[in-house]
Amino acid sequence: MTDCTPNKRRFGDVARVYEIIARVFLYITIGLFPLVYFPWTIDGLEINKQTTLLFCVSLAVIAWLGSMVARKTVEIKKSPTYFVGGLFLIAVMISSFTSLSPYTSWIGQSGQEYSSFVTALAFFLFFLVSSNLLGETKAQRIVWSVSLLSSGLVGLLAMLEIVGLNIISTNLVGAPSALAIYLSVMSVIGCGLFLVTKDGNESQMFKHGWFGVLVKVAIVLSILSAIVISVAIDYWVVWVVLMLGISVLLVFALTKANEFPHTSKFVLPMTLFVISLLFLFLPTFISGIYPGEVAPSYSASWRIAGDALQDSSFLFGSGPGTFMMDYAKHSLESINYTELWDIRFDRSGSQIMTMLTTTGIVGAGLFVIFLVILALSSLSMLIKDQAHDEWKMTFVTFAGWSMITLSLFIYSSNITLSFMFWLLSAILVSQIGTKAKTFIFGNSPKAGLITVFAFVLVNICMLTLIFVTASRYAAEITFAKAVAADQSGEDLDIVLYDLESAAKLNRLSDVYARNLANAYLMKTAELLKDENSDPEYVSAFISASIDEAARAVSLSPANVVNWALLGDIYREFSPLISGADQFSISSYEKAVELAPTNPKYQVALARAYIARADQLSVLMASEDEEFNANTQKEYELSLQIAVTSLSKAISLKSDYTPAHYYLALAYERQGNLAEAISRMEAVSIASPYDVGVSLQLGILYLQQGxxxxxxxxxxxxxxxxxxxxxxxxxxxxxxxxxxxxxxxxxxxxxxxxxxxxxxxxxxxxxxxxxxxxxxxxxxxxxxxxxxxxx
Structure with a gap:
């Protein structure tokens, strides 16, 4: 008989190594994620954090699965959150398949990385692996230590920024309110850990020595920075979130007061509560440090969600990351009389309402069910469980989780806040899901073969994801180089080279295609000014500009900016290309359809008709009387449609100067000089330093004698x-x-x-x-x- 003990021991050692590797990558993710910022991309935060997340989580998943294969055992905690979370991920996937902007929904771009499918997949895998590997007290001590060290550094940099020491160009979280919420959550967790740690009880949290001191310093920095930044922002959402976290700590501490004999430790959380309550109703003494944040109101967000669900898919929404398109199509006309009239918000005032709009009833509903299950499971343990150490750790985690969960309902989100949600959810599940379901496949060759095959398949998928992410990231760096070159006034050929390289590396981004099309347009204009330019060379750039703009439209057909650029390009080339004027009109009509309340696109459509009328006026010199008569009718019709579009633009926004300007030009072409002059005089009063307006008004006066x-x-x-x-x-x-x-x-x-x-x-x-x-x-x-x- 062969003794298999050495083999079992060897496989057990390999499995432990894999588990250690998986935990290390989880710790790296938890510690680095809030700190990730690289200046060589357009957005130094979102895409870099997403890339870090995908890379680290992929390696953690591979190592975790490797440990199972080495043990020939699959062991996963029992929790309904896995099932509901998996269904939510499937809903996001279906929504991405039917999305208005596929690349934005699948991968994410332009600040929408946090809402994309690949990010949701990475978060779910992170949640799954973390909840199964970070359940031990020792592991959670490391989690809280690295988390607090990160938040302390984030807070320190933010406070240095306030006093004028800008080490980096932005804070490490994103929007100021998001920064305040993140620091508030970490402050409450720090206070909670301080409450549950007994002197001399090393199993709870703080170690002796320099590392323990460093963590305590990080807690102090987190709390101080949370207070300072919250006061500087003075946003009610931040105060309410902070009050909830402190309230959870105090309420559950009171229910088991005997577990907290040192009442002096409650001074700090109670001080935070009083500060929150005070500034919730009174104005702060600091202002002007951070710019004010603006988002659609809750009522506007709710209305846009309802309209978008009726317009796209009621079940699965318009697609992750597409709120900007929904907002453009369904915003109210009243917004045109504010300074925000031409801003396309990319998220609502509430993350849940953004999710409802973009992932539909199914996606948002499953996510809310996930929240309810986790909340009820946590509360059940907190109310019933008598195991002191586990209860205390759950008590601390639940306080932070409740804060981040509340923020999802009353505030928008970003990738850092989303990460905090899934991290805290994973820790909660690891604490409340003590039982595990085990499947041993070592005794079944068939089951073992299937498991190994699945392991290899998942590894291939993870490695492919890393490769695709690396290629996409290289494209983003190259695109950022092009933008920097353009802003610094570099030669257009240098900008074109980098844009072409970015577009080749990532053929799925409409942002790259749109910018490349615009650069080709600028290059064409530059060549047309040179009388020695080769006509074929010029024609090649014209074709390239049209092709890239059309590609941008095909990649994201619901993005109004893509259609507007295509219309601009066709309008500019209409004197050179037969039929381009009609293509321009068609493009602008689509833009008007996608943003019906924005007067800018009505004016763009009118300009296309005016340009068409100018071309028709040249054709009316023909000797064919019948041709001239038909051309005259088309000329008059084009001008009449232009006047109608401009009148619509003025009805949308009566103080929109370009609408009055081009309406004057349309009246002038209709021969109505008196009305044209009246309109242009009004424009001149509104824009007294615009040389173009002075020129046109002067020409009108000259025509009138x-x-x-x-x-x-x-x-x-x-x-x-x-x-x-x-x-x-x-x-x-x-x-x-x-x-x-x-x-x-x-x-x-x-x-x-x-x-x-x-x-x-x-x-x-x-x-x-x-x-x-x-x-x-x-x-x-x-x-x-x-x-x-x-």
Whole structure:
């Protein structure tokens, strides 16, 4: 008979090594996650934290499964939260399949990494592994130690920022209120650990020596920074969350008062409670340190959720990370009379309502069920359990968990707060789920083969996820380089090179495609100014710009920004490409459909129709009378639709200057000079320093024969922009009509100083020097058209 004891011992040793590796990666994740910030990406927090999470959790899962294979035993705690959490993950996956923006929902981008499916998967796996490996008191002591050390450092950096010592460009959590909530949660946990730790009882929390001192210092820093930052923000949500955590500590401490003989330890949490209660009703003495946070109100969030669920999928929502698109489509017109009218909020005022909007009734409902099950299980243990040490640790964890859970209902979230939720949930399950279900597959070769195959398959999936994450991360770094190069004024070719590299590394991001399309558009404009440019070379950039913009639309067809850019590109190329004007109109119509209450897209649509009318006006010079008559009808119809769109924009936002500006241009093309001038005068009052407005108003005065008023506008434009060639061009026309030929010649010569090779300017100078006067108002110089920004 063969003795298998050495083999069992060897496999047991291997299994323990795997478990140690898994725990180490969990500790690394817990300690590093709040601290992760790298300046080489556009967003130094979310994508870097997500990448760290995916990498560490993948390795922890591989090691944990490896320990099971080595033991030939699958052992998982019994908890209904695994089943409900798994169903929630499936709901998020289904929602991602039907998403308005697939890449945003699956992977996450532009600050939506926290809500993506891969992040939800990583959080669930982290929850699963942590709840099974971190149940021992020793392991939890390490968890709380590294967590508090991280929060202490986060708080220290935040307080240094307040006094002007900016070591990094932002705090390590995100929004100021999110920072305050995170520090408040860690402060309450620190207070709770201080309450339950008995002098000389090393099994509870603090070790002797320098490490224990360091953890205690971190608790003090967390508490101080939480108070200072909360006072600086003075946001009721933060005070309510903090009060709840302290209340949980005090209530459960009172129910088992005999477990807390040292009443002096309650001074600190009671002080925090009094501070919270005081500043909940009274204003603080510190202000102006952090910018105010703005989010949709709860009523607006609820209404948008209802409208979005009816518009997309009632069961599974519009897709994780797509709240911005829902907001653009369903926001109220009344927002247009605030400073926030053109902001597309990417989350609601409540994480639960954001989840309801984006993952539907099923996703949000399963998540709430998960919360209820965990809350009831925790309360049941706290009320019934008499095991002192375990009760105390659950008591502390539940206080922090209740705070983060409340914040999900009354505040939005980010990746750091989401991580804290899943970490605290895992610790709670590890404390209340003491029994485990065991499946031994060592005695069944078939079961063993299946298990090993599953282990290999999961490993391949985890490694693939790491590889894809690395490629996506490299693309983000390259994209950030392109943005930095553009902001620093680098050559456009350098920016294009980095954008092209980013788009090649990540072909699924509409953000990269959209920015690359815009860069191609800028490059095309640059080439068109060069008379020596190769037409085929220019044509290639035109095609590339259109293709990338169309690709952005195909990647995220519900993003209004993609359609607006496609419309802009087609409008700019409409003089060069037959039919581009109609494609531009179609693109803007889609933009209006996706953001019906935003006047900006109504104006963009009107501009496309005005551009179409300008092209039709050129065609009306044909000798074919029937063709001219049909073209005239199309011309008038295009202008009428433009007027209708602009009137709609004004009804949405009566003080929207661009709408009045382009409405004046539409009236001018319709021949209604009086109304055009009236509109443009109103625009001039609203924008007295806009040279484009002065130019257009001057041209209208000139067309009406009011040369004195026209001269004033052109001179005003020149005073604001001395090198504004078109203003001098038309000022020369005023002098010409007034008979002051010498003054007209002087203006033309000034234009030639900066544009000596412009044949149109040279010809006009020669005509003036010959004493020939042109009665008609001249056409503008090419490349000098002025647009008012939308």
């Amino acid at each position: 009011k040369t004195d008023l026209a001269r004033q506008e052109f001179e005003n434009a020149i005073e604001l922009a001395p090198n504004f060639a078109n203003a001098r061009w038309y000022l020369a026309a005023v002098y010409e009509q007034d008979g002051d030929i010498e003054a007209a010649i002087e203006q033309i010569k000034l234009i030639l100083e900066s544009d000596s090779e412009n044949t149109l300017v040279v010809q006009r100078l020669e005509r003036l020097q010959a004493g020939l006067v042109e009665e008609e108002v001249p056409e503008p110089l090419e490349g000098e058209e002025q647009e008012i920004p939308l």
